Amino acid sequence: MHSLSSRLLISVSVLLLFFFGATIAVLDSAFTGAGEQARRDILGGQLVALLAAAEPNDNSELALPSRLREPRFGQIGSGLYGELRKDDGTVIWQSKSALGMDIPAGEIPAMGNHLFARETMLDGTPLLTLSLAVEWEFDDNSSKSYVFKVAESMSSFNAQVAEFRRQLFSWFAGVALTMLLAFSLLLRGLMKPLRKIETEIGEIESGSRTSLSDRFPTELTGVARNMNVLIDSERARSDRYRVTLDNLAHSLKTPLAAMRALLGDRPSDEFGNRFNEQIDRMDEIVRYQLRKPAASVVDKLVLQSVDVEKEVARLIDGLGKVYRDKGIVFDASVKAGLQFRGDSGDFLELAGNLLDNACKWCAHRVRIKVAPSASATAVAGGMVLSVSDDGPGIPEDAAGVMMQRGMRLDESTPGHGIGLAVVKDIARSYGGHLSIQKSKMGGAKIIVSIPPLTSAQAK
Amino acid sequence: MRLLVIEDDATLRESLVKGLGKAGFAVEQAADGREGLYCAQEYPVDLAIIDLGLPEVSGLDIIRTVRAEGKTYPILILTARDRWEDKVDGLSAGADDYVVKPFHFEEVSARVNALLRRSGGWATSQLDAGPVSLNMSRQELKVGDDAIELTSFEYKIIEYLMLRAGQVISKSELTDRLYDQDFERDSNVIEVFIGRLRKKMDPDNSIKPIETLRGRGYRFALERNQSD
Numbered sequence: 109m110h111s112l113s114s115r116l117l118i119s120v121s122v123l124l125l126f127f128f129g130a131t132i133a134v135l136d137s138a139f140t141g142a143g144e145q146a147r148r149d150i151l152g153g154q155l156v157a158l159l160a161a162a163e164p165n166d167n168s169e170l171a172l173p174s175r176l177r178e179p180r181f182g183q184i185g186s187g188l189y190g191e192l193r194k195d196d197g198t199v200i201w202q203s204k205s206a207l208g209m210d211i212p213a214g215e216i217p218a219m220g221n222h223l224f225a226r227e228t229m230l231d232g233t234p235l236l237t238l239s240l241a242v243e244w245e246f247d248d249n250s251s252k253s254y255v256f257k258v259a260e261s262m263s264s265f266n267a268q269v270a271e272f273r274r275q276l277f278s279w280f281a282g283v284a285l286t287m288l289l290a291f292s293l294l295l296r297g298l299m300k301p302l303r304k305i306e307t308e309i310g311e312i313e314s315g316s317r318t319s320l321s322d323r324f325p326t327e328l329t330g331v332a333r334n335m336n337v338l339i340d341s342e343r344a345r346s347d348r349y350r351v352t353l354d355n356l357a358h359s360l361k362t363p364l365a366a367m368r369a370l371l372g373d374r375p376s377d378e379f380g381n382r383f384n385e386q387i388d389r390m391d392e393i394v395r396y397q398l399r400k401p402a403a404s405v406v407d408k409l410v411l412q413s414v415d416v417e418k419e420v421a422r423l424i425d426g427l428g429k430v431y432r433d434k435g436i437v438f439d440a441s442v443k444a445g446l447q448f449r450g451d452s453g454d455f456l457e458l459a460g461n462l463l464d465n466a467c468k469w470c471a472h473r474v475r476i477k478v479a480p481s482a483s484a485t486a487v488a489g490g491m492v493l494s495v496s497d498d499g500p501g502i503p504e505d506a507a508g509v510m511m512q513r514g515m516r517l518d519e520s521t522p523g524h525g526i527g528l529a530v531v532k533d534i535a536r537s538y539g540g541h542l543s544i545q546k547s548k549m550g551g552a553k554i555i556v557s558i559p560p561l562t563s564a565q566a567k
Numbered sequence: 568m569r570l571l572v573i574e575d576d577a578t579l580r581e582s583l584v585k586g587l588g589k590a591g592f593a594v595e596q597a598a599d600g601r602e603g604l605y606c607a608q609e610y611p612v613d614l615a616i617i618d619l620g621l622p623e624v625s626g627l628d629i630i631r632t633v634r635a636e637g638k639t640y641p642i643l644i645l646t647a648r649d650r651w652e653d654k655v656d657g658l659s660a661g662a663d664d665y666v667v668k669p670f671h672f673e674e675v676s677a678r679v680n681a682l683l684r685r686s687g688g689w690a691t692s693q694l695d696a697g698p699v700s701l702n703m704s705r706q707e708l709k710v711g712d713d714a715i716e717l718t719s720f721e722y723k724i725i726e727y728l729m730l731r732a733g734q735v736i737s738k739s740e741l742t743d744r745l746y747d748q749d750f751e752r753d754s755n756v757i758e759v760f761i762g763r764l765r766k767k768m769d770p771d772n773s774i775k776p777i778e779t780l781r782g783r784g785y786r787f788a789l790e791r792n793q794s795d
Contacts, residue, residue: 354648358620361647362576364669369582372672391669395649423651426658430665432685453652460651 112302113295120291128280135276140269144236147260148224151238154178154258155222158190159242162256168246170254172201181205187261195241195253216255217241227259234262301328305335312339313411350453357398364391396529414448414455416478416491423460424476431467439475446480448558449489454534461527462495462554469499473549483560490560496547531556568683568727569593569744571615573603573629574645575622583616586672587679591706591723593746600624607633611743614683616675618645619657627660634661641682643675680704687730689791694729697789699768699776701729708768715767720745724760725768728777728787737784761785 157178165171172192180186181203190203191211202211210230217223219241227235237259245251301324311317319339320332368387371380424438448455459476466474474497481490531554532542540558547553570592574580577598584594595610597603600621607615607629615633619626630642642662646653649667657665663685664678680703684692692703698711706722708715717725723745728736738757761777768776778788 354620354653357649358647361668362579362620365645365647366576366578366582366669368669368671369579369586372586373582387669398648398650419655422655422659426655429658429663433681433690435690453650456651456655460655464651 113292113299116295117288117292121288124284124287128284132276132280136269136273139272143265143269147236147262147265148238151224151236151258151260152222154188154190154260155238155240155256158192158256158258159240162192162244164244164246168248168250168252170200170244170252174204176203184208187264189235189259191257191259193255193257195255200254211235211237211257211259214239214257219243219253226262234266235259236262236265301325305332309335316413346451353398357394360394361391364394411450412452413489414450414452416446416448416455417442417444419448419452419455420459420476420478423456423463427463427467434467434470435472436467436470437473439473441476442478443480446478446491447489448491449560450538450558454538458531458534458556459493459495461531462493462556465527465554466495466497466499466552470497470551471499473498475547475549481557481559490558492555492557494553494555496549496553497551498547498549499551501546501550502544502552528554568613568723569595569611570679571595571597571603571606571610571612573597573600573607573615573621573626574618575599575620576618582672583675586676590676591719592679593744600626600629604629604632607638608636611740612638612640613744614641614643614679614686616643616645616679617662619653620647627656630657630660630662639686641686643678643682645670645675677704683730687732689730694732695792696729696732696787697776697792698774699729699789701726710768710774717764717767721760721764721767724757725764725787728785732787732789732791735780735784735786740784 157176158172161176162170162172170192172190175182176190178188180188181190183205184207186205188203189206189209189211190201191199191206192201193199193213195216197213197216212227212229212235214225214227214237215223217239220243221241223239225237225239227237229235237257239255239257241253241255243251243253305320305324305328308317308320312319319336322329322332324332364387368384371383371387374380420440420442424440428436428438459478463474463476466476474495476493476495478491478493481492483490528542535542535556535558538558540556543555543557545553545555568591570587572580572583572587572594573596574583575598580596580598584596587594595606595612597606600623603617603621603626604624606612607617617626617629621629626644630644633642641664644654644657644662644665645668646657646665647668654665663682666675666678680692684694684703694701694703700709701707702709703726706726708717708722708725724741727741727744741757761779765772765777768774774789776787776789778786780786
């Protein structure tokens with residue numbers, strides 16, 4: 109239940125169920141109540157009619173005519189039955205309709221009282237019965253007790269009630285469905301701005317948009333505005349961080365260079381050498397700290413999409429100039445349109461250091477290959493970058509040592525260690541890893557795998 | 568060779584200028600971006616050393632402007648920011664190489680020599696043409712197997728001519744590139760030096776390394792030996 113719409117829909121469905129359930133119950137009981145009351149009234153009337161039709165016969169017994177005014181008494185199985193019993197239960201008369209039927213004797217009411225009852229015939233037909241016990245006074249002043257009873261089959265009434273309920277349910281179900289449909293349509297409309305914010309944030313994350321648009325309903329403009337402020341400040345923060353680092357680098361390293369220059373002006377001696385060593389140490393520390401991955405300080409919202417092909421081409425172009433004397437043949441194979449999701453400086457640092465190392469060590473050939481990783485997506489990136497050369501290669505036992513900061517196998521090629529350590533740090537900050545292998549060309553092959561970015565990653 | 572150094576840190580700039588001057592270069596200097604841009608545009612320069620973090624006009628802007636104007640001399644950038652982003656920006660803007668601060672002076676002078684040699688189309692610091700060979704790192708000239716003793720000015724001239732082997736170099740270009748600004752500019756001096764070089768390198772006038780094109784200048788006439 110993480111979606112607002114599903115929460116709302118479920119709440120509304122529960123409410124509808126509750127209200128409609130109550131309504132159905134009330135309507136049902138009103139309908140059956142009214143129906144039953146009507147039946148009782150009718151039964152009362154029939155009973156009165158029977159009473160009126162009863163005449164004493166010559167044997168000082170009550171008798172009823174064979175034809176009664178109510179035709180249903182005369183039709184067999186019509187559902188309306190009449191009966192006259194003595195107070196000892198002996199049946200004196202049964203309506204023609206009850207022929208072959210077995211009307212249960214039931215409870216006999218107290219003298220002069222009406223009694224409604226629900227009874228069941230042997231074949232299971234439900235009956236509504238009305239009995240009346242009377243004391244009949246004959247002309248000879250003798251009197252006898254009789255029980256008049258009318259019964260009506262409830263089958264048709266029950267069928268009516270069932271039909272009524274069926275209709276009631278289907279109508280209400282129809283209404284409920286229509287309401288839910290209308291409601292979800294309405295909801296979709298209402299949620300549209302929210303979905304738009306979501307889409308736009310996705311676009312910001314994938315780098316195709318820089319801020320949220322300003323066309324939102326009043327309730328959301330505040331959110332959108334604050335979001336933009338947040339994104340801007342986040343960007344400004346990462347820019348400021350970069351600028352601060354740049355300025356720091358410049359203001360630390362220029363004096364270092366000046367110190368070295370001053371040292372260079374005097375004849376070289378023990379003091380000068382030791383001073384130079386200290387300058388080297390300071391330089392290493394500053395370089396390493398300042399080249400730390402930028403991704404640890406930027407949020408996913410400010411990550412860029414880096415055009416890998418273009419940046420690799422730029423690097424090869426630049427390194428080609430720097431190493432022109434070696435006449436290096438570069439072999440670049442980059443999947444067209446591949447994007448690195450992260451900081452452009454970080455990508456240049458990854459590829460730049462690896463290529464620079466390869467150029468330093470190679471005899472003539474440097475190969476770079478960048479391909480999307482198996483689980484790569486356009487938004488989250490994910491790639492495998494490998495750089496190989498035809499140089500002497502890196503002995504296996506030395507590979508681990510080399511990846512530690514500042515470690516160099518060959519002091520004559522400066523900066524090798526820091527470069528690889530920086531690559532390792534950046535790869536790690538993107539959740540990736542680095543491995544050193546032997547290249548088919550004979551030299552080293554360094555592979556950096558960067559997995560697709562997850563939202564937790566950027567933190 | 569006339570170099571231009573654009574660097575705002577005075578100590579560093581002065582030390583570079585001094586060191587490069589000692590190495591035999593004529594050096595112009597500028598202390599900020601605006602002045603540097605002016606020098607880079609207006610002075611006859613063989614190579615420029617440009618700091619990227621300059622006040623007023625950034626090093627990158629100077630490089631872009633100069634390249635947009637069609638100047639092709641090599642540019643070496645000095646950068647304190649050694650993130651690849653900055654290096655690649657500099658190289659893409661038109662620089663040819665970079666040195667990261669804090670550097671050793673030898674690093675800078677080695678890069679400068681390499682860039683100058685390359686801009687003349689030479690692949691190594693050993694320039695071989697016919698029997699003549701010039702080793703730039705040792706500043707040594709040989710004809711056949713004989714080492715030729717040269718004064719520093721004679722060396723500058725033959726180096727300049729050999730780096731641009733096959734091209735016609737006018738007297739005024741030679742004076743521009745080889746003298747420091749405050750030097751007295753007298754083209755007769757050049758003629759004298761060329762004469763001395765010819766005598767030293769080719770005493771019996773058999774190989775004729777330096778050609779005179781009347782009214783146009785001089786040309787190092789020997790074919791470059793194909794190396795590699």
